[in-house]
Amino acid sequence: MKKVLEVILLLLLLVVTHAKGTRYSPPGKPALTRCRSPEKETFTCWWEPGSDGGLPTTYALYYRKESSDTVFECPDYRTAGENSCFFNKNDTSIWVNYNITVVATNALGRTFSDPVDIDVVYIVKPNPPEQVAVTVMEDKGWPFIRVSWEPPHKADTRSGWITLIYEIRVKLEEENDWEMHLAGQQKMFNIFSLRSGGKYLVQVRCKPDHGYWSEWSPSSYVKVPDYFHREKSVWILITVFCAFIFLILTWLLHMNSRSLKHFLLPPVPGPKIKGFDKQLLKNGKSEEVFSALVATDFPPKSSNYEDLLVEYLEVYIPEEQELMLEKSMDLDVGCLKCEGSASDSDSGRGSCDSHTLLMHKCDGVKEEEERQAKEAHGPGYWECGLSNKQPHLLHPQAQAQRQLQARSDDNISSIGRKQTPAGLHSPARRSTEYVEVERVNEEDMVLLQPVSGRCGDVEGYPEMPYGEDYSKVKGVDMDNMLLLQREVREETENCDTSSTVTTTQKPAACIHSAMPVEGEMVLGVNGYVDTATVCTPPTY
Amino acid sequence: MSSAIKQGQWAILLWPYLLTTSIPLDCRDEQGGLSRCPSISQEKLLDRVIQHAELIYRVSEESCSLFEEMFIPFPLQLQRNQAGYPCITKALPIPSSKSEIQQISDKWLLHSVLMLVQSWIEPLVYLQTTLNRYDGVPDMLLNKTKWVSDKLMSLEQGVVVLIKKMLDEGLMTTTYSEQGLFQDDGQPEMLEYVMRDYTLLSCFKKDAHKMEILLKLLKCRQNDIHSCA
DSSP states (O other): OHHHHHHHHHHHHHHHHHHHHSOOOOOOOOEEEEEEBSSSSOEEEEEEOOOOTTSOOEEEEEEEETTOOOEEEOSOSSTTOTTEEEEOGGGOOTTSEEEEEEEEEETTEEEEOOOEEEEGGGGBOOOOOEEEEEEEEEETTEEEEEEEEEOOTTSOTTTTSSOEEEEEEEEETTOOOOEEEEEETOSEEEEOOOOTTOEEEEEEEEEETTSOOOOOOOOEEEEOOOOHHHHHHHHHHHHHHHHHHHHHHHHHHHHTHHHHHHHHSOOOOOOOOTTOOHHHHHHTOHHHHHHHHHHHTSSOOGGGHHHHSOOOEEEEOOHHHHHHHHHOOSSOOBBOOOOOOTTOTTTTOOTTTSSBOBOBBOHHHHHHHHHHHHHHSTTOEEEEOOOSSSOOOOOTTSOOOSOEEEESSTTOOOOOOOOOOTTOOSOOOOOOOBEEEEEEOTTSEEEEEEOOOOSSOSTTOOOOOTTTTSBOEEEEOTTSEEEEOHHHHHHHHHHHHHHHHHOOSOOOHHHHSOOOEEHHHHBOTTSSBOHHHHSOOOOO | OHHHHHHHHHHHHTHHHHHHHHHHHHOOOOTTSOOSSOOOOHHHHHHHHHHHHHHHHHHHHHHHHHHHHHHSOGGGSOOTTOOOOOOTTTTSOOOOSHHHHHHSOHHHHHHHHHHHHHHHHHHHHHHHHHHHTSTTOOHHHHHHHHHHHHHHHHHHHHHHHHHHHHHOOOOOOOOOOSOOSSOOOSOTTSHHHHHHHHHHHHHHHHHHHHHHHHHHHHHHHHHOTTTOO
């Protein structure tokens, strides 16, 4: 007995201490979460309880209708589940505002939720459509799906109490995107443009004209049969057509292949030198190539000679005058010579054609020439051979005519080149003799006089190496003066001695001195000093 | 919402059709003379009246949403529950549940509808004038309210004819009077007036829905009283 009492006391103490340790409070504020009506005739409201404050809490829902102040309590807490209130048909009025409040009560107090106003007409969320039937039908060989359904059985659409509109969504089984279709108030819908052999899912939902969308109906599956062969025939047609076009294009390309090739890859021009052998070049032996060039057409033969040669100046001297010419000794003559100087800047034509014409007539050579000329050419033409290569070389000491009368019009013509007489022992060297027009006499005859030559006419003229009758520029000093080499000076000295014999003319100033030459004026095209310009004729 | 707009646009497109439907409603049998318009069967008349009511409801719903978007601050907007402010027609003895509606007679149904229609004609006219004075009111809203106002009048005429046909009662249509219950106050931008207009629109929307439902139930009853559960 004592023990029992002790146990009871201990228990009480425990309970009391325990009770003193926890805090009790009035319940937390509940909240109405939503109210829904499935058919506009009944509706349900759900609430969310707050904290219960540690004590057992009861909840009560009170409502008040729009036009009255009478407060009613929820008629049914059970039908719709936990924390809910169900209003049946008798308690539901539409077009009337309900003011609903939930109250939480426990031992320490009561808490009211925020009131909520609803009108049943606007909270309608119907059930999903029922009896969804999906069938595959055919329209001229192309299949389509026909979907049909019934409205939810609770919603009274027949009497017009609720008007529902429907929506369908379709998708292929393996995809994620739904295709939506709005069906309006009809209860049947056709879906076209299906993939052959595909498996489709179909769902339907509905909504009143003033409310919420229902949930989607459960999926209905349908498989579309294969109509692949129809698509295939189209592909075959397309393939054939493309092949045909391809063949045409190929044929066109083939016909125009050459011009196309020329357009895309223009041919590389090959070398077109006569006598140029590509094979030799490929073999890599340049000497043979050039020798082949030399051997064949280069230098050009006599047939093309006229193209390259400068025109001859044909001078006609009647025989009487010839003799006269021979005898006069006073004149400074050199060989009748015209030479085309390579350094002449006017296109290789000889100085016969240039304004300064130096004619130097050598006696011996002249006589020989005369003879030859007479032999070869009856009328006694002087031939003035102009060539770039083999100058017409006359003996320097041959008596030369000082004055030649050259007929200006008819007698001057280009004639063939006169061969160098074989008997001439004079070295093959180049020298320049110029003839200058002194005056024109009354008979319209041009009186020529030789420009005091400097070079090449002296007997015993020392041999000079090829190309050395050009003045070589030793250098340019500070005053832009060309310094010519000594050889020129010697030459001039030699010329000087000869010139005293041959000419009475005042020798050109250039003979006595190495004339400083103004560099720019005198330099010829190829860098050499042009002797023609060096030996400027003395002005008269 | 977009579907409601589509339906409203569809309604506006059908304006000429509605005009034609309203014309026969207009005609009255003259005494001693042949009626000028062909008489229309009761079912067809009822169908057209129902169509009128449907369209009126849709357009009024759109007008209310438009007005709400433009002029009502968000906290004051009626939530989805759409529990509105007290309406002018709350005093009318309109049945408020399906069971009630099923219990009342055809006569009472029709009279209820007529009462509703007649009580809204003037407020809608007033609403038109007051909406014009809002700043930046879209033309669509004005057009809709005008349309609704006109259609309501033709609906009234149709219901009168229907009553005459069904119940064999002759009734007068309301005469349009300039003077109304509502005073035309200035300063429509004040919140009070805005809320008043907002209330008007939302109440009308609700009542339009009432008209539609009542007429549809009436029609169901005409066809087969037993299937209208």
